Amino acid sequence: MTIPDILYTILISPLQLFFETLYMMANNIINNPGMSIIVLSLTMNFLVLPLYRRADAMQEEERDMEVKLHDGVAHIKKTFKGDEKMMILQTFYRQNNYKPTYVFKSSISLFLEIPFFIAAYQFLSHLQILQGVRFGVIANLGAADALIAIGNFHINLLPIIMTAVNLVSCVIFTKGYPMKTKAQLYSMAIFFFIFLYSSPAGLVFYWTLNNIFSLVKTIFYKLKNAKKILNIMFAFAGAALVIYAVRFLYTKGPMKFISVTGIGITFMIPLIISLIKKYSKMELKTLNIEANPKAYFAGAIFMVILIGCVIPSAVIKASPQEFVDPYYYVNPLWYICSALSFSIGTFLVWMGVFYWLTSKKYRAYFEIGVWIICGIMTLNYMFFGKNLGILSNSLIYENGISFDLVQKMQNLAAIIGIAIIMFVIYRFGRKVVPQVLIICAIALGVMSFYNVVKINESVSKIKVGVTQTKKGVPSFSLSKSGKNVVVLMMDRGMNEYIPYLFNEKPELKDMFSGFTYYPNTLSFGGFTNFGTPALFGGYEYTPVEINKRDRETLASKQNEALKVMPVLFDKNHYNVTVCDPTYANYQWIPDLSIYDEYPDIHKYITMGKFEDKESKVIKYVNNKRNFFCYSIMKTVPLFVQPVLYNGGNYNHKDVAVAAANGQTLVNNFVADGMATSFMDAYSALENLPSMTEIKVDNTNTFLMMTNDTTHEPMLLQEPNYVPARHVDNTAYETENANRYTIDGKKLKMETSEQYIHYQANMASMLKIGEWMDYLKKNNVYDNTRIIIVADHGRPLQQLNDMILDDGKNLLYDAEFYNPLLLVKDFNSNKFSTSEEFMTNGDVPTLAMKGLIKNPKNPFTGEEINNNEKYAHDQYVLGSMNWDIAKNNGNVYLPGTWFKVHNDVRNKNNWSVINENATFPTLK
Numbered sequence: 001m002t003i004p005d006i007l008y009t010i011l012i013s014p015l016q017l018f019f020e021t022l023y024m025m026a027n028n029i030i031n032n033p034g035m036s037i038i039v040l041s042l043t044m045n046f047l048v049l050p051l052y053r054r055a056d057a058m059q060e061e062e063r064d065m066e067v068k069l070h071d072g073v074a075h076i077k078k079t080f081k082g083d084e085k086m087m088i089l090q091t092f093y094r095q096n097n098y099k100p101t102y103v104f105k106s107s108i109s110l111f112l113e114i115p116f117f118i119a120a121y122q123f124l125s126h127l128q129i130l131q132g133v134r135f136g137v138i139a140n141l142g143a144a145d146a147l148i149a150i151g152n153f154h155i156n157l158l159p160i161i162m163t164a165v166n167l168v169s170c171v172i173f174t175k176g177y178p179m180k181t182k183a184q185l186y187s188m189a190i191f192f193f194i195f196l197y198s199s200p201a202g203l204v205f206y207w208t209l210n211n212i213f214s215l216v217k218t219i220f221y222k223l224k225n226a227k228k229i230l231n232i233m234f235a236f237a238g239a240a241l242v243i244y245a246v247r248f249l250y251t252k253g254p255m256k257f258i259s260v261t262g263i264g265i266t267f268m269i270p271l272i273i274s275l276i277k278k279y280s281k282m283e284l285k286t287l288n289i290e291a292n293p294k295a296y297f298a299g300a301i302f303m304v305i306l307i308g309c310v311i312p313s314a315v316i317k318a319s320p321q322e323f324v325d326p327y328y329y330v331n332p333l334w335y336i337c338s339a340l341s342f343s344i345g346t347f348l349v350w351m352g353v354f355y356w357l358t359s360k361k362y363r364a365y366f367e368i369g370v371w372i373i374c375g376i377m378t379l380n381y382m383f384f385g386k387n388l389g390i391l392s393n394s395l396i397y398e399n400g401i402s403f404d405l406v407q408k409m410q411n412l413a414a415i416i417g418i419a420i421i422m423f424v425i426y427r428f429g430r431k432v433v434p435q436v437l438i439i440c441a442i443a444l445g446v447m448s449f450y451n452v453v454k455i456n457e458s459v460s461k462i463k464v465g466v467t468q469t470k471k472g473v474p475s476f477s478l479s480k481s482g483k484n485v486v487v488l489m490m491d492r493g494m495n496e497y498i499p500y501l502f503n504e505k506p507e508l509k510d511m512f513s514g515f516t517y518y519p520n521t522l523s524f525g526g527f528t529n530f531g532t533p534a535l536f537g538g539y540e541y542t543p544v545e546i547n548k549r550d551r552e553t554l555a556s557k558q559n560e561a562l563k564v565m566p567v568l569f570d571k572n573h574y575n576v577t578v579c580d581p582t583y584a585n586y587q588w589i590p591d592l593s594i595y596d597e598y599p600d601i602h603k604y605i606t607m608g609k610f611e612d613k614e615s616k617v618i619k620y621v622n623n624k625r626n627f628f629c630y631s632i633m634k635t636v637p638l639f640v641q642p643v644l645y646n647g648g649n650y651n652h653k654d655v656a657v658a659a660a661n662g663q664t665l666v667n668n669f670v671a672d673g674m675a676t677s678f679m680d681a682y683s684a685l686e687n688l689p690s691m692t693e694i695k696v697d698n699t700n701t702f703l704m705m706t707n708d709t710t711h712e713p714m715l716l717q718e719p720n721y722v723p724a725r726h727v728d729n730t731a732y733e734t735e736n737a738n739r740y741t742i743d744g745k746k747l748k749m750e751t752s753e754q755y756i757h758y759q760a761n762m763a764s765m766l767k768i769g770e771w772m773d774y775l776k777k778n779n780v781y782d783n784t785r786i787i788i789v790a791d792h793g794r795p796l797q798q799l800n801d802m803i804l805d806d807g808k809n810l811l812y813d814a815e816f817y818n819p820l821l822l823v824k825d826f827n828s829n830k831f832s833t834s835e836e837f838m839t840n841g842d843v844p845t846l847a848m849k850g851l852i853k854n855p856k857n858p859f860t861g862e863e864i865n866n867n868e869k870y871a872h873d874q875y876v877l878g879s880m881n882w883d884i885a886k887n888n889g890n891v892y893l894p895g896t897w898f899k900v901h902n903d904v905r906n907k908n909n910w911s912v913i914n915e916n917a918t919f920p921t922l923k
Contacts, residue, residue, distance in 0.1 A: 001334055001341075001624075009341035014350055015119035017342070017625065019044070024651035025643065027129070029260060034135030037124075037202055041209035048116070049217070050358075069096060112353075113188075117207075124203040128654045133202075141202035158201055162208040163193040169215040231271040238267025258639070291363035292430065296355050298437035299370035300347040305444040306377060308343030311631040312336045313451035315391065319885050320458035321588030322393040323623075327608045328616035331459055333452060335627045342628035368426050371433055374440075375422040376415050377635035384411045384638055392677060394619060394662040395630045396648035399753055403638045411638040458885075462589055474604035476577035477693040478775070482700040483826070484784035485574070485847050487565065489535060489582065489704075490764055491528060491711035493790030493820030495521055496799060497761045500747055502831075504739045505762070511769030514828030515786070518821040522839040522874055522904045523792045526816035527882035529554070530892065531791030532582045534841035536704070537561030539868040540857060542841060543877040547891040547918055554888055555586035559594045560859050565844055566601050567858045569702035572851070577602040579705040580684075582791070586884045606691065607708060610683035611676065619676050626650045649673075663714045665752050669729040671715040678760070679723060681708035685767035689774045700851075709767075710790070710820075713760030715752070721763040748798040757794060761820075782827050787847060789840050790819035804907050811878040811896055818904055837902055839874060842866050873901045875913070875920045894918050 001009070019040065026039040069092070076088050124130070131142035138145050138158075146154035166189040170182070196204050220230060241264030245257050316323055316332045323332035355366050384407075390398040403411075426433055478484045498517050502508045523531040524542045533541035541561040549557060562581045570576045578592075578601060585591035592603040608616075629650035633641050644650065647664035663673040684707055717724040718732040740747040749755060768788065775781040795813035797803055802814035810816065819840050845866045848855045855864040879895030881887040897913040897920035904910075913920040 001337055006337070006341050009338060010345035010349060012115055012119050012122070012345075013625075014342055014345040015115060016123050017629070019119055019123045020653045021629075021644075021651045023123070023127075024646070024653060028646070028651075033129050033133045033202070034138070034141060034205075037141075037206050038209060041206055041213065044116075045210060045213040045217075048112075050354075065096075069093075120206060121199075121203060123653065124206055125200055126654075127200075127202060130200060130202040135201075135205075138201045138205070141205070142200050144198050145201040145204070156197055156204075158204040158208055159193055159197045159199075162196070162204055162211055163189055165208065165211040165215055166192065169211060169218050172215070172218050228274070231274055234267045235271040238264040240264070241267065291360055292367060292434065293355075293363075294434040295367040295426075295430065295437070296363070296370055297348075297352075298434040298441065299367070299374050300351060302374050302437045302441040302444070303347045303370075303377065304340070304343040305441050305448060306374075306381070307347070307628065307631040307635065308340035309336060309448035310444050310451075311381065311634055312339040312627045313448050313455065315395075315627075315630070317451040317454050319588060319883060320455045321462055324459065324462050324589060325608060325616055325619075326589050326605055327611075328613060328620065330620050333455060333459070335623055336448075336452065338624035339627040339631060342625075343631075367433075368423065371426050371437070372419050372422045374437065375418045376637075379414060379418050380411070380637065381635045383414070385634060385641060392662065392675070393623075394648070394676065395623065395626050395650075396662040396675075397645075400647065400665070401642055401645050403641070408637075408639045415637055461591075462587060474579060474606045474609055475691050475693050476579070476602065476703045476705075477575055477695050477699070477701055478703075478780045478784060479575075479695050479697060479699050479701055480778075480780055480783070481696065481698045482783070483851060484701045484703075484780060485569070485851065486703045486784060486786045487705070487843060487847055488768070488786070488788045489532070489706045490788060490790050490820055491582070491706060491708045492757075492792060492794055493710045493764070493788070494757060494761050494793055494796075494815070495519060495790070495818045495820045496747070496793075496802075496815065497758060498765075498820070498822070499742055500740060500758075501762050501765055503742055504736075505766070508765055508769055509831045511772045512765075512822065512824070513831055514781075515788075515822045515824040515831055516828075517831070517833045518823070518836060518838045519833065520835055520837050520903055520905060521819055521821040522837075522876070522900060523790070523817050523819040524839070524841065524874070525877045525879065526792050526795065526811070527879070528582060528791050529558070529882060529884055529887060530877050530879065531819065531840065533558055533561040534839070535789060535791055535843050536582075537564040538844040538857070538864050539841045539866065540860060540862055542868075542875070543892055544875050544920065550890045553890055554884075554892065558583050559585060562594065563598075564857055564859070564864070565847055566595065566702065566704055567598060568848065568852060568855055568864075569700075570598055570601055571858070572700075574700045574702040575602075576600065576702045577604070577704075579604050579606045579703070580707065581704070582706045583884055586888055588884075606684040606687075606705070608680040608684075610687045611680050615674075615676055615679065622652065625652075665715060665756075668750075668752050668755050669715075669727075669733050671727045672725065674723050674725060675712060675714045677712040678709065678714045681712055682723065682763065682767070685709055685764060685771075688767070688771040692771075692774065692778075694778045694780060702847075707764070709764045710757075710760050713753075713756035715756050716759040716763055718759070721759055721766060745799075748800075751796075754796050754798055757796060782829075784824075785826055785847070786822075786824040787843055788820065788822040789843055790821070791840065792816065793818045793820075799905075801907065802905060804910050811880070814904055814907065814910060816878070817876050817898075817900075835903075837869070837904075839866075839869060842869065873899045875899060891918055897921075 022043055023036055023040045026043075027033060027036040030036060030039070072092055073089065076085060076092060080088055127142070131140070133141045135141050137147060144154075144156050145158045147157035148155035167186070170185040170189060192207065196207060241260050245260040245264065313336050316335065320332055323335065324330070351370075355363065358366055385401070385403075388397050388399075388401050392398065478486075496519070498519070524534050525531045530543055533546060537560065539545070541557065546554065546557050562578075562584055566576050566578050576598075578595060581590045581592070581594070581603070583590070584594050590605065592605070595601045595603050629644065633644040633650070636644060646652075647666075648662050649664050663671050663675045663678075665671045714723070715727045715729070716722055717727045718729045719736075740749050747758075749758065772781065772786075775784060793815045795810035795816040797807055797810075797813050797815070799815060802818070803812065804814060805812040807813075821838055821840065823846055844855075844864050848864065856862065857864055876898040877892060877895050878898055879887075879893065881893045881895065887893050894916045896915045897917055898910055899913050899920070900910045902909050
């Protein structure tokens with residue numbers, strides 16, 4: 001971010017974001033872009049009405065003062081000269097409690113209007129949702145209206161109407177005012193006409209509505225009972241909204257109904273209060289509390305640090321590497337800088353403007369409100385909305401966010417309680433409030449600084465990997481005459497899907513001819529940090545064996561496991577290539593330097609290499625905006641959070657742009673957008689043929705590669721299972737729902753997570769199958785041994801026979817520990833299924849079988865084989881401590897240990913040995 005970017009983010013972006021959020025929320029409810037402009041105009045005008053009323057009052061005060069001082073100033077200027085004139089003028093001003101700088105009060109409305117205009121212009125003139133949309137006589141809200149046609153010549157009518165309304169308003173408002181004020185307002189009217197004449201109709205329509213509102217406001221100012229009439233009009237509008245909600249929104253989801261009903265009731269409150277005052281003996285007295293600006297600004301600073309620093313830095317610190325793209329490197333600290341700029345603009349600048357323009361009589365209410373809001377924000381962030389699952393680097397929760405009624409009511413009760421407590425504290429101890437807020441703000445600042453330091457340390461480590469990543473174009477060779485060995489690790493590949501995938505797409509059996517499918521396969525943990533060491537290094541690297549080596553770091557043991565096969569094949573004169581070695585050096589972006597001491601081993605990062613740069617830029621821009629939105633979302637009441645989250649789009653104005661940041665699921669069959677994390681991995685599978693170099697020599701080759709397509713699922717367009725900006729599988733799923741049942745065994749498909757995992761696995765198989773066809777076409781298939789394996793599964797609870805308990809604890813779903821395993825040996829040509837008990841720890845043995853005689857681990861000297869599989873029951877670590885930023889000591893954090901034998905699909909073969917233990921109790 002440059003200095004101009006930061007200034008724009010502080011001064012304009014908060015207003016633009018407010019426009020955007022209001023408009024998109026309105027459009028989500030009424031689903032009419034034109035009507036949403038009307039809602040936006042009315043809402044914005046009513047919200048800023050107190051601001052403009054105060055500004056107008058200050059301008060009126062300034063004009064009255066000018067009139068009062070006019071004769072005296074004229075006399076002094078006529079009578080005196082030089083320094084004497086200046087001294088007497090200053091004395092005269094001081095005697096009348098006037099400062100020359102007060103002259104700027106006459107331009108307050110203008111100063112307010114400019115940033116609001118810029119924000120509205122930037123928002124509505126680039127609003128894609130308006131393109132091609134008809135509204136009444138306006139053919140296209142996204143283009144100039146061209147409503148008057150004279151032959152081939154078109155005249156835009158809306159700017160004329162807008163200017164006419166503006167001029168009428170000026171005539172009424174400036175009656176009796178000096179020529180200077182009239183000239184200023186008339187000039188602005190002409191300026192807006194010229195500037196907006198060719199603008200999109202949606203923008204001009206919005207500004208026309210604003211001018212109409214301004215005209216009505218001006219007329220109301222002239223009425224005797226303006227406030228009473230306004231209250232009645234508000235009440236009627238509120239009643240209409242409530243009736244509309246009851247009539248049309250009651251069955252369309254609670255949030256829409258509650259939102260519209262709440263707005264309607266809010267509109268009726270002013271009339272209710274006025275009626276209570278008139279017909280009741282109750283006196284609605286104002287609090288006799290003196291305003292204290294220190295309390296407001298201390299509260300504003302507190303909110304700036306909480307929203308702009310603490311929450312964004314906490315998210316990034318949890319896994320800094322996730323927020324770094326090696327092919328579009330941006331330091332994630334810029335996201336914090338952006339969120340901080342948004343916060344400064346929102347809470348210090350614009351809330352400060354509102355506070356400054358509030359009359360002294362009501363500033364105390366402003367301060368109390370800020371004080372209470374600080375407490376509510378802290379409460380919501382620290383104690384509610386937790387355990388929402390995995391948050392992606394696009395700030396999208398893997399399973400979305402939702403809260404049941406009990407959670408919402410508990411949150412609401414806590415909010416009411418904290419509000420009462422905060423009010424009592426302010427009422428009787430307001431002198432200490434600024435000090436308390438400043439102390440808390442300092443504490444938050446220290447927390448933020450600590451987070452920033454930790455983030456910077458992590459990012460510094462990543463830079464080496466980023467530099468390595470950009471070196472060279474990923475490629476690997478396969479020989480037509482030699483022996484080729486390929487180990488392709490599909491992270492979170494689901495083993496139980498294979499029969500269903502091959503049943504739906506029979507052509508897969510031809511693509512994978514020669515492969516043996518092993519449905520009875522076990523992994524030693526449910527996450528990558530537990531499942532990959534044994535996969536790459538063999539049985540010496542199961543969780544039990546890793547924990548026994550408690551004087552070495554988990555990172556060093558992971559590195560060792562990642563080097564076992566590449567180093568052994570390299571020593572046996574194979575041309576070795578490693579792509580995307582999982583958690584190399586315990587870095588999210590693999591640190592390829594772990595292979596530096598082996599110069600003949602080629603290493604690359606493929607994931608993200610083939611995705612277009614434009615989507616990466618969009619993701620970066622979106623994240624700068626969305627970190628502030630995410631922080632706000634985490635501090636509001638639970639019943640509001642899903643509305644602000646908006647399926648992970650955070651009410652972005654441009655669905656297409658937001659779609660590049662992630663996918664929004666409408667339901668199990670319909671979605672908009674594409675997740676960059678999926679595309680980064682999927683594009684690597686698409687480019688397998690282009691990365692493959694076919695050689696005619698006798699060189700033996702070994703390729704070890706990881707891919708995350710199955711780990712970063714999203715909804716794909718059926719029946720071809722391809723990414724699309726808009727996905728609608730309703731018809732296909734309805735017509736083919738029976739494909740999830742084979743031989744009476746039903747694969748449960750009820751949730752979006754189940755659907756997207758199935759589809760990501762299908763897409764992976766289809767792309768890998770295309771590569772298999774490419775290898776066959778180039779005559780390197782028969783002489784290639786291929787192992788397609790996963791590190792773990794996913795507890796999706798799709799097979800009842802594999803749920804080990806009542807279904808409440810995901811650790812007890814054997815799907816979690818049932819990884820994909822497909823093996824094709826040399827010269828195999830038929831697809832088959834084997835019921836043999838396997839683990840992903842068999843991979844090194846399978847890869848080296850018949851190629852390397854008596855293979856031994858180059859780091860421990862132990863023979864590599866699968867004897868351990870038959871020597872005893874296998875021990876599995878059930879744990880949710882997947883984060884290598886936290887679970888990175890010498891041994892894995894304690895978890896639940898399972899014992900399993902023979903068949904992982906038989907729940908009777910599973911038993912729990914220990915819970916919350918570092919080692920299983922071995923017998």
